[in-house]
Amino acid sequence: MIWRRMYANCSKGNNAGRAIQLVHRARMKSFINTILGRLTLSLLFGLTLAWAMSEIAFLILKDSSDHVPQRIELIIPAGTAGRVAAGEAPPSIPTDMTFVVGDTLVVKNEDVVSHQLGPVWVPPGAAASLALDQANRYSYACSFQPSRYLGLDVRSRVTTTTRLQALILAGPPMAALIAIYSIVLWPLARRAQAGQDAILPQKS
Amino acid sequence: MKSKFLLLVTVAIVAMVGVGAGLFARPYTFHGSLIDPPVPAVDFTLTDQTGQPFRLSEQAGNVVLLFFGYTSCPDVCPATLTQFKRIRTEMGKEADRVRFVLVTVDPQRDTAERLRQYLAGFNSSFVGLTGTWLDLDQVYRSYGVYQAILVPGPAYTVDHTDRVYAIDPKGNLRLTYTSDTTADDLAQDVRQLLKGK
Secondary structure, three states: HHHHHHHHHOOOOHHHHHHHHHHHHHHHHHHHHHHHHHHHHHHHHHHHHHHHHHHHHHHOOOOOOOOOOEEEEEEEEEOOOHHHHHEEEEEEEEEEEEOOOEEEEEEOOOOOOOOOEEEEOOOOOOOEEEEEOOOOEEEEOOOOOOOOOEEEEOOOOOOOHHHHHHHHHHHHHHHHHHHHHHHHHHHHHHHHHHHHHHHOOOOO | OOHHHHHHHHHHHHHHHHHHHHHHHOOOOOOOEEEEEEEEEOOOOOEOOOOEEEEEEHHHOOOEEEEEEEEOOOOOOHHHHHHHHHHHHHHHHHHHEEEEEEEEEOOOOOOHHHHHHHHOOOOOOEEEOOOHHHHHHHHHHHHHOEEEEEEOOOOOEEEEOOOOOEEOEEEEEEEEEOOOOHHHHHHHHHHHHHOOO
C-alpha cells in the first residue's frame, strides 16, 4: 500500500516518478520470477531426492515375502484325518504362513472328512478359497496341525500406490527444506539488487 | 448446431465412461471362505423354537445363515446373533429372503421354549433348532462342527465351532465365515448370493 501511494504521488504529472514506477514494477517482476524459479527447482530437487531416498529405503527394507498377488494352493491328501488320529505325521504345511494382501489361499481337501485350515473350512472332496484382503496376523484353529493352531501373516505389499504415497508425503517437505536452505546459501536480495542495477538508468 | 455438438460430446463422454467401467470393473470378491465349486448343503430336519419341524431343503429360494451355538454362551453366540441382527437391519426388506438359523450345541439345556425366549431378545424371526442327540450329532458331523463341555457342573460352558455357514438360494453350501467377520461384509456377500452370484 505504501509503495502504491508513493507511486501515486510521484506519478502526478511527473515523468521521473513514472520511470521509478516502471523500474519498481520491473524489479518486482524479476523478484517474483526469481522466487518462482527457485521454488520450481526446489520442488524438482525435493521430489527427486524423496523418490531416490524412498526407493533406497524400499530396497534395503524389502521383505523377501513381498510378491505379486497370486493363488497359493494347498492340498490336504486323502487319509489325513486317519493319519492324525493314528498319531502319524500330518501333511507338511508350515506352521506359520506369510502372504501379501491380494493373495488368494486355496485349499483342496482330498480327504473323506471336512478339514479346517485357519479361516478356510473345506468339506470333504471340495475346495475352498479365501481372498486375503487385509494385512494382519491371524491365529486360527487347524484340524490337522499337531498344535491345532495355524498362524497366518498377511502383510501389506509395496505397490505403485505405496511408492506414490511415500513421494507425496516426503516430497513437499523436502522441497520446502531445500528452498529454505537455498535462500540461506544464495540470498534472493543479491539477485534482486543485480536486477535493479541492470534496469536503473545510469547517471551521466 | 451448438446443441447438437453438446449432445455429441455428452454421448461420447457417457460412452467412454461406460466402456471404462466395463473394462476396469472387477468381479465381486466374497469376504468369506468361498467353497468353489459349491457343494449341496447336507439336508437335515430338526425342531424349531415353536416345536415345528424345520427342514433345511425347504428353505430353497432363501439364503440361510447357519450358526452353531447355545443359549448359555457368554461370548461368541450373543456376539454372532447381534451381528445377525445388524445384518437384518442393514438389509431391510431384502432380509425377508434370509433365514438366520441357530443350531444348538447344548441340547441338554436348550429346549424349544428356552430357544424361543433367548432368540426373542434378538429378533423373533431368527430360527432356533434343537433335536435329539443322535440327530444333532449327525448335523455336527456333516458340517464339521466341534462341541465339547468344558467344565462339567451345573453352569457348564460348551466349547464349540464359531463358524457361520452361508447356503445360497439353490441349497448349495457357498461360504463360511470366521466369527470376526463384520456384519457389513456379511450383508454384502448375502446380497450377492441373493442376486444368484
